[in-house]
Amino acid sequence: MSFDANAKQAQLQSLVDTVLKHAREKGASAAEVAANSSHGITATVRLGEVETIENTSDNGLGITVYYGQRKGSASTSDLSDGAIDEALTAACDIAKYAAEDPCAGLPDENLLAKEWPDLDLYHPWQIPVEETISIATACEAAARSYDPRISNSDGATVNQDEGVGVYGNSLGFNAGYPSSRHTISCSVLASENDEMQRDYWYSTARDSRDLESVESIGRRAAERTISRLGARKLSTRSAPILFKPEVAAGLLRNFIGAISGGSLYRKSSFLLDSLGQQVFPEWVSVHEDPLKPGGLASAPFDSEGVATSARDIVADGVIQGYVLSSYSARRLGMETTGNAGGVRNLTITPNTESFEEMLAALDTGLIVTEMMGQGLNMVTGDYSRGAAGFWVEKGEILYPVEEITIAGNLGQMLKDLLAVGNDADYPGSIQTGSWLIRAMMIAGE
Amino acid sequence: MTTSYELASRQLLAPVSIGEQEIDRLLGELCAHQLDYADIYFQASRLEAWTLEDGIVKEGSYNIEQGAGIRANSGEKTGFAYTDDLDFASLLSAAKTSRAIAASGSSVTVPVSLRHQPALYQPVNPLDTISREDKIQLLHEVEEHARAQDPRIQQVIVSLVAAHDSVVVAATDGTLAGDIRPLVRMNVHVIAEQQGRREQGSAGAGGRTTLEFFITGRGLNLAEEASRQALVNLEAVDAPAGLMPVVLGSGWPGVLLHEAVGHGLEGDFNRKGTSVFSGRVGEQVASPLCTVVDDGTLEQRRGSLNMDDEGTQTQQTVLIEKGILKGYMQDKLNARLSGCQSTGNGRRESYAHLPMPRMTNTYMLAGEQEPDEIIASVDKGLYAVNFGGGQVDITSGKFVFSASEAYLIENGKITVPVKGATLIGNGPDVLTMVSMVGNDLALDAGVGVCGKDGQSVPVGIGQPTLKIDELTVGGTA
Numbered sequence: 001m002s003f004d005a006n007a008k009q010a011q012l013q014s015l016v017d018t019v020l021k022h023a024r025e026k027g028a029s030a031a032e033v034a035a036n037s038s039h040g041i042t043a044t045v046r047l048g049e050v051e052t053i054e055n056t057s058d059n060g061l062g063i064t065v066y067y068g069q070r071k072g073s074a075s076t077s078d079l080s081d082g083a084i085d086e087a088l089t090a091a092c093d094i095a096k097y098a099a100e101d102p103c104a105g106l107p108d109e110n111l112l113a114k115e116w117p118d119l120d121l122y123h124p125w126q127i128p129v130e131e132t133i134s135i136a137t138a139c140e141a142a143a144r145s146y147d148p149r150i151s152n153s154d155g156a157t158v159n160q161d162e163g164v165g166v167y168g169n170s171l172g173f174n175a176g177y178p179s180s181r182h183t184i185s186c187s188v189l190a191s192e193n194d195e196m197q198r199d200y201w202y203s204t205a206r207d208s209r210d211l212e213s214v215e216s217i218g219r220r221a222a223e224r225t226i227s228r229l230g231a232r233k234l235s236t237r238s239a240p241i242l243f244k245p246e247v248a249a250g251l252l253r254n255f256i257g258a259i260s261g262g263s264l265y266r267k268s269s270f271l272l273d274s275l276g277q278q279v280f281p282e283w284v285s286v287h288e289d290p291l292k293p294g295g296l297a298s299a300p301f302d303s304e305g306v307a308t309s310a311r312d313i314v315a316d317g318v319i320q321g322y323v324l325s326s327y328s329a330r331r332l333g334m335e336t337t338g339n340a341g342g343v344r345n346l347t348i349t350p351n352t353e354s355f356e357e358m359l360a361a362l363d364t365g366l367i368v369t370e371m372m373g374q375g376l377n378m379v380t381g382d383y384s385r386g387a388a389g390f391w392v393e394k395g396e397i398l399y400p401v402e403e404i405t406i407a408g409n410l411g412q413m414l415k416d417l418l419a420v421g422n423d424a425d426y427p428g429s430i431q432t433g434s435w436l437i438r439a440m441m442i443a444g445e
Numbered sequence: 446m447t448t449s450y451e452l453a454s455r456q457l458l459a460p461v462s463i464g465e466q467e468i469d470r471l472l473g474e475l476c477a478h479q480l481d482y483a484d485i486y487f488q489a490s491r492l493e494a495w496t497l498e499d500g501i502v503k504e505g506s507y508n509i510e511q512g513a514g515i516r517a518n519s520g521e522k523t524g525f526a527y528t529d530d531l532d533f534a535s536l537l538s539a540a541k542t543s544r545a546i547a548a549s550g551s552s553v554t555v556p557v558s559l560r561h562q563p564a565l566y567q568p569v570n571p572l573d574t575i576s577r578e579d580k581i582q583l584l585h586e587v588e589e590h591a592r593a594q595d596p597r598i599q600q601v602i603v604s605l606v607a608a609h610d611s612v613v614v615a616a617t618d619g620t621l622a623g624d625i626r627p628l629v630r631m632n633v634h635v636i637a638e639q640q641g642r643r644e645q646g647s648a649g650a651g652g653r654t655t656l657e658f659f660i661t662g663r664g665l666n667l668a669e670e671a672s673r674q675a676l677v678n679l680e681a682v683d684a685p686a687g688l689m690p691v692v693l694g695s696g697w698p699g700v701l702l703h704e705a706v707g708h709g710l711e712g713d714f715n716r717k718g719t720s721v722f723s724g725r726v727g728e729q730v731a732s733p734l735c736t737v738v739d740d741g742t743l744e745q746r747r748g749s750l751n752m753d754d755e756g757t758q759t760q761q762t763v764l765i766e767k768g769i770l771k772g773y774m775q776d777k778l779n780a781r782l783s784g785c786q787s788t789g790n791g792r793r794e795s796y797a798h799l800p801m802p803r804m805t806n807t808y809m810l811a812g813e814q815e816p817d818e819i820i821a822s823v824d825k826g827l828y829a830v831n832f833g834g835g836q837v838d839i840t841s842g843k844f845v846f847s848a849s850e851a852y853l854i855e856n857g858k859i860t861v862p863v864k865g866a867t868l869i870g871n872g873p874d875v876l877t878m879v880s881m882v883g884n885d886l887a888l889d890a891g892v893g894v895c896g897k898d899g900q901s902v903p904v905g906i907g908q909p910t911l912k913i914d915e916l917t918v919g920g921t922a
Contacts, residue, residue: 071503097505
């Protein structure tokens with residue numbers, strides 16, 4: 001199967017126009033339509049043999065119609081005329097039953113993107129399935145040969161995906177762009193005595209040439225797994241916590257959730273009325289760059305066509321702006337920040353030279369490499385999650401720990417941020433180094 | 446009476462001119478390669494959702510998902526392709542793509558034939574049984590009832606979801622089966638405020654039935670329950686930290702079983718030897734008071750199915766009997782590779798996902814103790830009655846689940862409410878520390894969603910009140 005992105009984009013843009021026209025014919029005063037189509041292959045190799053080859057091919061079309069201030073939505077995975085007509089009819093019917101909402105409606109026309117630079121998001125990885133399999137095989141082999149204690153495998157997976165997304169509305173906006181994303185991951189098990197542990201590593205990029213080497217992915221999956229062997233519990237105590245990048249990114253994501261429009265207008269956030277307030281120490285800045293070339297979350301316009309631009313969300317520890325869509329902005333009496341669909345490419349500025357420096361600053365405390373469970377109450381900020389990692393004394397890593405929890409309040413944890421490392425190495429659209437937090441309660445034996 | 450298969454094939458296949466002849470031809474194409482098994486999964490679903498917020502029904506949505514997934518198994522290998530276009534050419538192309546997992550040759554097949562199937566739920570379309578006016582009125586009644594509970598209730602969100610799912614499965618092992626699966630759910634979420642402190646409460650219910658389910662008072666009960674929880678949480682003090690006796694209430698706290706043992710007993714992990722429970726059938730993994738089953742045959746339950754997504758009739762599978770590990774949950778692939786029978790646990794999120802062993806309704810059978818006796822037996826500990834989600838690492842066995850309503854037990858009595866906290870334990874150990882099991886088995890209200898490998902499916906959980914002698918409670922005090 002081949003995928004012609006240009007032809008597909010033209011086809012989807014024409015489909016969006018047609019659906020917008022039909023919405024108007026059905027009496028809608030305004031409408032917006034998003035359509036996407038993607039295609040890919042995922043191959044998994046386990047214990048040196050092919051386990052699965054999945055051919056993915058996904059389509060979707062989402063419609064929102066407005067009758068004045070009444071709104072209805074529908075979506076379909078089937079892009080046939082019949083299914084689209086059924087979806088549009090349902091959206092129009094729903095709108096007739098919905099109540100008038102003064103904040104409902106399309107974005108303000110003057111905020112829509114007028115131009116969109118090529119953000120270098122489309123690099124199809126056109127390799128035959130046999131080559132995909134050999135890449136996965138090499139990756140898993142690198143992990144399995146790393147240490148004799150690597151005893152089993154969940155396999156290595158190589159995924160290539162490309163697609164097109166298009167958005168149009170009745171203000172005359174209709175634009176789209178192709179993108180690609182490729183991932184190599186590996187997960188292995190290690191055994192020693194009666195203990196069994198598992199961990200993984202992965203790399204993901206718009207362009208396959210930017211992926212970490214298969215040897216490195218396999219080796220790091222194995223290293224991480226081996227390092228968990230010999231895990232102990234801790235006794236219950238309060239201690240400083242060093243969150244590695246893979247879990248620190250989650251804390252930053254939680255913070256973003258608390259300053260997102262939906263949480264704010266529902267008064268479901270521990271950071272209500274925090275705009276202009278100091279929530280982090282003075283040295284902290286958090287930056288969003290939606291236009292970063294090749295970025296995993298880059299987009300020239302948000303999911304309602306509003307132009308995106310780079311900005312500081314936090315500067316000098318003070319919140320500079322919320323994370324808003326047109327709807328949540330109107331609810332709060334503000335202007336959209338171009339964040340319909342979420343934040344895009346976040347970074348937090350480090351204040352530390354190296355991980356070793358952070359270890360020294362931690363002195364005696366806990367390094368957290370994994371957290372389990374949902375455990376955050378967004379209304380209060382109360383935080384309690386399962387954790388695993390390493391116990392450190394006098395700056396020296398002593399042994400792995402597991403089956404403990406860490407608890408505190410996220411609002412306080414942000415204030416208690418002592419250091420951010422320059423060791424951002426975990427893949428994803430949120431890039432942060434490790435976080436050192438003054439103290440949290442550890443529950444264990 | 447028209448069978449579910451006839452209804453499903455009429456709704457799903459007739460409009461695209463796919464009949465048994467076309468299905469036979471597709472299976473024939475698959476069998477032109479050396480396969481052990483292949484199946485075709487046709488699906489059409491419709492989902493309608495409404496949300497009431499700030500006193501108005503400001504939003505509704507309608508979702509269509511339909512297509513077919515074609516899977517081919519050869520040894521441990523699986524080839525998979527799917528299409529949202531149900532014309533014969535697209536299906537044929539998907540069949541050729543998935544069979545490429547094995548070399549050409551021939552496979553043994555059994556001619557398809559219809560199987561008898563139970564009717565655990567009616568083949569109804571819950572989107573249509575009540576009018577949109579009635580759905581909206583129901584949302585308003587529930588919202589007003591929540592606000593009427595107490596002036597401290599500030600924010601109320603009520604959502605209502607109805608889904609109608611039709612599936613047909615045809616396979617080279619002779620399976621030809623269909624199912625019509627209604628599913629409804631209502632959730633109420635409130636925020637209460639008192640002197641600047643805000644706390645939340647939530648409640649939900651549902652099952653494989655129609656929206657009339659909520660009109661009979663169940664909707665109002667949810668409003669009361671969510672409000673009660675939020676008001677309790679306004680009084681909550683910091684939760685304790687450390688190892689202590691924990692009494693879990695009946696019903697939803699059964700998320701313990703889902704995480705601590707359920708996932709670890711799924712057939713795929715055990716075949717591959719990646720679960721902490723691998724190779725332990727016949728061993729003692731729980732106290733003799735514990736018998737745990739997975740049961741897809743409970744009428745109208747959220748996790749129930751007339752057949753699983755491979756066309757196998759669901760059943761009650763004993764996982765742990767009086768503390769002894771009896772068996773695993775299997776789909777066809779893992780059953781074949783492990784030399785046993787499918788237990789009717791082969792499930793998939795949709796036609797665009799591969800099936801794997803998944804839970805249905807997982808619960809512990811009742812014991813003999815009165816719940817009051819169990820609480821009275823604890824000197825100092827935690828009584829947890831409502832939970833959010835949980836998570837497990839099936840390899841190390843470590844699991845968590847997060848309490849959203851809990852109390853201190855002091856000198857055998859429930860004293861003060863405490864804030865939510867995560868509880869953490871080790872799957873193979875935790876049930877060995879169950880020292881008392883109540884006589885009050887209850888299943889959850891029907892809102893559970895289980896995630897595995899990126900696929901979500903509806904499930905049920907349940908248990909009687911039970912006491913765990915020692916579990917780590919992740920509070921701050």
